[in-house]
Amino acid sequence: MKGKNFVAILMFLMMAALCFSSPGYVSAASFPDVSAGHRAYDEIMYLANKKIVGGYSDGAFKPDNFVTRSEAASMIGRALQLKGGYRETEYHDVPKGHFASGYIQDMSNERILAGYGNGYYGVNDKLTREQMASILTRAWTFTETSNLTFTDVGSNSPTYVPINKLATAGVVGGYSNGAFGAKDYIKRADFALMLARVLNPAFRSNPAEPKPIGIAQVTADFLNVRTAPDANASRIGQYPNGTIVNVYTKLSNGWAYVSxxxxxxxxxxxxxxxxxxxxxxxxxxxxxxxxxxxxxPGAIGYGMNEKDLTLITAKHLRDYLEAAGAKVVMTRETDIFHSLEKRVSIANLAGGQAFVSVHVNKFNGDAHGTETYYNGDNSKSAENKKLATYIQKRMINSDLNMRDRGVKEANFYVIKNQYNMPSTLVELGFIDHKEDAAKLASDTWRKKAAYQIHLGIKDYFTNN
Known part of the structure; x- marks a missing residue:
């Protein structure tokens, strides 16, 4: 019985420590992990001096820690001079003794950062950069918008307007590759930058138009120019056929910002x-x-995994392409997983001019051969087919000795959703067919296959 009481008391003390202690609001005149040369030093110290942010119990600010919902509630609550304190809340996971209980209830009452609607607030859930943009535009008023764009924030995104407003005001910026990093979790240092810029315009940056990434020619008789990347947006003019335009950015929905x-x-x-x-x-x-x-792992057969074969072959393809002078962007270079959406996003962020997805097949043990796929539904359908055809011809008219299964149309996500570049998906062979599998297991054969794919890509650009 005494042992059980001891365990119960110990568990209570541990829970109390979690609930009643603040994870990041010990006041400090300086932080050992934020030197004067830190990119957010001025902004962090500005907020610290106003007692809006503070350090952890060890005195550190931990600028690279991700911001949680409870931390955001307390920091924004302090900035807005809300009531705060320790109070009962409407949420099951926010007891009165939680360090941010008062601010959490304040933020919920103000409809700035409310709970999930199921009685829970998600105190330890991390916030993304796009979520923080929405929160800041609910807490403070920003009205001006502009033509500033980010490659990963489409016009149909619910956070397009909040992000655009903050970017126009000089509160937020993007990455060097043109993306905003909308789905990335926001770090404490980056949130300090945003919050300081909201409160003090002296910290804000001057937004600049993106630099051109290329030059293009209008192929339509007349091409409508609109205020937003949407067919329903207001038309502000037209470009006649043959007009040469500067291209500043290409969005994943097929639209481009030009001038x-x-x-x-x-x-x-x-x-x-x-x-x-x-x-x-x-x-x-x-x-x-x-x-x-x-x-x-993808398809499995004869002791091999598709994921390994595709990565090895893709690396060989990269080497051949780079030797020919191309700049190659790999969606993965190690044994990691990316969603299909992420793979498309990587291609768009890179400003790719062609997308080639490498796979191996599996069916019933009898099917064998090489085939390439293209998508015929998007705006690049004709170019997609050309790219797939050039690659298939090279694969078949070589010493790879593979059965020609042809060029086929399909709706695979990674090629269906490539609006800014021609794309194809190559099925090298069948992992469950004895002869195909023997070839796939040979690195000599894989190198030859990669070489032929590289020649097919070269054919496309040479003849197109």
Whole structure:
């Protein structure tokens, strides 16, 4: 009985420590892990001096820690000078003794950062950069918008407007690759930057138009220019056929932001043609996608996993392409898993000019051979088919000795959703067929296959 009482008391003390202690609000004049040279030093110290942020119990600020919902509630609550304190809340996971209980209830009452609607607040759940943008625009008023865009924030995103407002005001910025990092968890240092800029305009940056990433020619008779990347957005003008435009960014929904000296706005990329007339692979950005990965092995046969074969072959393909002067972006270079959406996003963020996804097949043990797939539904359907055809011809008209299963149309996600570049999916062979599997198991054969794929890609750019 005494032992049980001791355990019960110990568990109570541990829970009390979690609930009643603040994870990050010990006041400090300075933080040992935030030097004067830190990118957010001025903003962090500005907020610390206003007692909006503080350090952990060990005195550190921990700038690279991710911000939780409870931390955001307390920091924003302090900035807004809400009541705060220790109070009963409407949430099962926020007891009165929780360090942020008062601010959590305040934020819920103000409809700035409420719970999930099921009686829980999610105190330890991390916030993403796009979620924080929405929260800040609910807490403070921003009205101005602009043509600033980020490659990972489409016009149909519910956070498009909040992010655009904050970017226009100089409160937030993106990454060097043109993305906002919408789905990335926000770090304490980055949140300090945002919050300080909200409170003090002196910290804000001057938003700049993105630099051109290329030049293109209008192929439509007249191409409508719109205020947003949406066919329903207001039309602000037209480009006649043959107009040469600067291309600033390409969005995942197929739209592009372009300009001439007299007109700038959004147009649909289906009616733009890259004016780069150089042939071959030199300077081309090729995205190579090794199918599957990590917990997703793909097809399995003869002691092999598809995820391993695709990665090995993709790396060989990368080497051949780079030797020919191309810039290669790999969706994965190790045994990791990416969602299909992530693979498409990587290609778009890279500004890819072609996307090739490498896979191996499996069916019934009898089927064998090589086939390539393209998607015929999107705006690049004709180019997709050309790319797939060039690769298939090279694979078959070589010493790989594979049965020709042809060029086929399919709706695989990674090729169906590539609106900004031609794309294809290559099925090298069948992992469950004895002869195909023997070839797939040979690194000499895999290198030959990668070489032929690289030649097919080269053929596409040389003849297109």
């Amino acid at each position: 001439t000296n007299s007109l700038k706005g959004y147009v649909h990329g289906a009616y733009l043609k890259d004016t780069d007339q150089s042939t071959g692979l030199k300077g081309k950005i090729i995205v190579v996608d090794a199918g599957h990965g990590d917990h997703d």
